[in-house]
Amino acid sequence: MAKIAFIGLGNMGYPMAGHLLGAGHDVTVVNRTPAKAARWCDEYGGAQAATPAAAADSAEFVFTCVGNDDDLRAVVLGRQGVVQTLRAGRIFIDHSTTSAVVAREMAAALAARGIEFLDAPVSGGQAGAQKGVLTVMCGGSERAFERARPVVAAYARACALMGPVGSGQLTKMVNQVCIAGLLQGLAEGLAFGQRVGLDMNAVIEVIAKGAAQSWQMDNRAHTMCQGEFNFGFAVDWMRKDLGIVRDEASRHGAQLPVTTLVDGFYAELQARGGGRWDTSSLIERLRG
Amino acid sequence: MAKIAFIGLGNMGYPMAGHLLGAGHDVTVVNRTPAKAARWCDEYGGAQAATPAAAADSAEFVFTCVGNDDDLRAVVLGRQGVVQTLRAGRIFIDHSTTSAVVAREMAAALAARGIEFLDAPVSGGQAGAQKGVLTVMCGGSERAFERARPVVAAYARACALMGPVGSGQLTKMVNQVCIAGLLQGLAEGLAFGQRVGLDMNAVIEVIAKGAAQSWQMDNRAHTMCQGEFNFGFAVDWMRKDLGIVRDEASRHGAQLPVTTLVDGFYAELQARGGGRWDTSSLIERLRG
Numbered sequence: 001m002a003k004i005a006f007i008g009l010g011n012m013g014y015p016m017a018g019h020l021l022g023a024g025h026d027v028t029v030v031n032r033t034p035a036k037a038a039r040w041c042d043e044y045g046g047a048q049a050a051t052p053a054a055a056a057d058s059a060e061f062v063f064t065c066v067g068n069d070d071d072l073r074a075v076v077l078g079r080q081g082v083v084q085t086l087r088a089g090r091i092f093i094d095h096s097t098t099s100a101v102v103a104r105e106m107a108a109a110l111a112a113r114g115i116e117f118l119d120a121p122v123s124g125g126q127a128g129a130q131k132g133v134l135t136v137m138c139g140g141s142e143r144a145f146e147r148a149r150p151v152v153a154a155y156a157r158a159c160a161l162m163g164p165v166g167s168g169q170l171t172k173m174v175n176q177v178c179i180a181g182l183l184q185g186l187a188e189g190l191a192f193g194q195r196v197g198l199d200m201n202a203v204i205e206v207i208a209k210g211a212a213q214s215w216q217m218d219n220r221a222h223t224m225c226q227g228e229f230n231f232g233f234a235v236d237w238m239r240k241d242l243g244i245v246r247d248e249a250s251r252h253g254a255q256l257p258v259t260t261l262v263d264g265f266y267a268e269l270q271a272r273g274g275g276r277w278d279t280s281s282l283i284e285r286l287r288g
Numbered sequence: 289m290a291k292i293a294f295i296g297l298g299n300m301g302y303p304m305a306g307h308l309l310g311a312g313h314d315v316t317v318v319n320r321t322p323a324k325a326a327r328w329c330d331e332y333g334g335a336q337a338a339t340p341a342a343a344a345d346s347a348e349f350v351f352t353c354v355g356n357d358d359d360l361r362a363v364v365l366g367r368q369g370v371v372q373t374l375r376a377g378r379i380f381i382d383h384s385t386t387s388a389v390v391a392r393e394m395a396a397a398l399a400a401r402g403i404e405f406l407d408a409p410v411s412g413g414q415a416g417a418q419k420g421v422l423t424v425m426c427g428g429s430e431r432a433f434e435r436a437r438p439v440v441a442a443y444a445r446a447c448a449l450m451g452p453v454g455s456g457q458l459t460k461m462v463n464q465v466c467i468a469g470l471l472q473g474l475a476e477g478l479a480f481g482q483r484v485g486l487d488m489n490a491v492i493e494v495i496a497k498g499a500a501q502s503w504q505m506d507n508r509a510h511t512m513c514q515g516e517f518n519f520g521f522a523v524d525w526m527r528k529d530l531g532i533v534r535d536e537a538s539r540h541g542a543q544l545p546v547t548t549l550v551d552g553f554y555a556e557l558q559a560r561g562g563g564r565w566d567t568s569s570l571i572e573r574l575r576g
Contacts, residue, residue, distance in 0.1 A: 123499060163490075171494060176477075178474050179473065182474070184469045189462040189465035192544065198459060206446065206450070209423055211504065214502035254480045256480065258469065
């Protein structure tokens, strides 16, 4: 069993760190709001450290699950950051969704100290984190991946190496782009069906068997028709992810016409106070 | 076993009429190009009639699977149309994808002669028609539906009554709207992934297990990445269907921002000679 530092106990990190402890690892947690780390220790029984540097000092694996690129930079490179103490030969696994640029930047900074970095964003949402059935998309070396995989298995149903550092983030971006267009198509179809007076339970039952089927239809179509959005993956988080992919796309000259449009729709939902609503709330905009 | 007239032996109607014959029904076919009806008779062994009126004269069920609203009007109301001969108490089942308006118009014209009408568009594509596993979305009376269902079973895996006349068409429209946005999202995601140099087989394997999963991803993502579009549901047909739903939406004040955008993308593909390509060819537009 390994000595682990886990930094960032948000909706995802909190239960993920719990699964690591449950798998028998020696886990020390750090959180920006220390009270939450204290609560985690009460619930699961691990140790708490005051700073990333303190937690990383004796760790074999450092895990992060933080908000954005700048949060990651601070945790790694800051005055109390992981690089101050983490030793050569250790592994750093970042589960945050960030840009591929910052992933490569962190990998380079850590490589200079003999530490291997994996960017490892996840999909499966808060429910997947709680149940320990996340999908993990990794970028990094085969060697680091093979060392990390048995540890990550504590909360992952699937864990795949996608290519060099940054490839995990890029794969997550593909995922989010696919979902954005899919959800808007679903929203337009369902809102149209409601508007013309169809029995939407019957419609969903029929069309979910054919070429319009999707995970989102199977899991969100009924709640969309009922206007329930108080769960799932929040609009605020999706906007962060779409911002990252739009930046990356513009650097590569990749066109994202519908993704860009949908990102604007999510901005409208934020302006209406829907930042914490599930991403399927796109249908709300279409109700006149 | 029933006496059936089947009008319209296109990509869908040709195998559907074959399944009716295979189920033991007495099938007489009519096609705008008579040589195709003759070929059908050579292949399956049914009878050929020269006009809809001639085929409908002694039929218990009349089936149509034609191109558009005007084709349907001509087959029903024309000088050699079905209304000239079809008797009271018979059932007319239209498998074409049309507007809900023309469905109601045909139902009224036929009702005046004591004939019941079902609008019954299908999904499942040419492959579904050949294998006899279509999904059929019906609008009409419960009584007509119950009489038609055992006959339609010859080529349907699912057959559902969605509501009064027109409801089958409206359900098909919901289906097509969902697919339009879904396919564009998938196209943008995959084109982005290719542009940034990801191993797309690995990406598809990972993301198809999560919230981005769809029938289209399972069945089209690999061919999209490979640029293969010589199969499936054609851009020309999708444009017809999206035109119908856009008309219907504007009558009801329903918003279809992404559907409208995607319809324009399909128009671009037609202009590039891609009218017969599969609808997944949206990715082709995104390749610089």
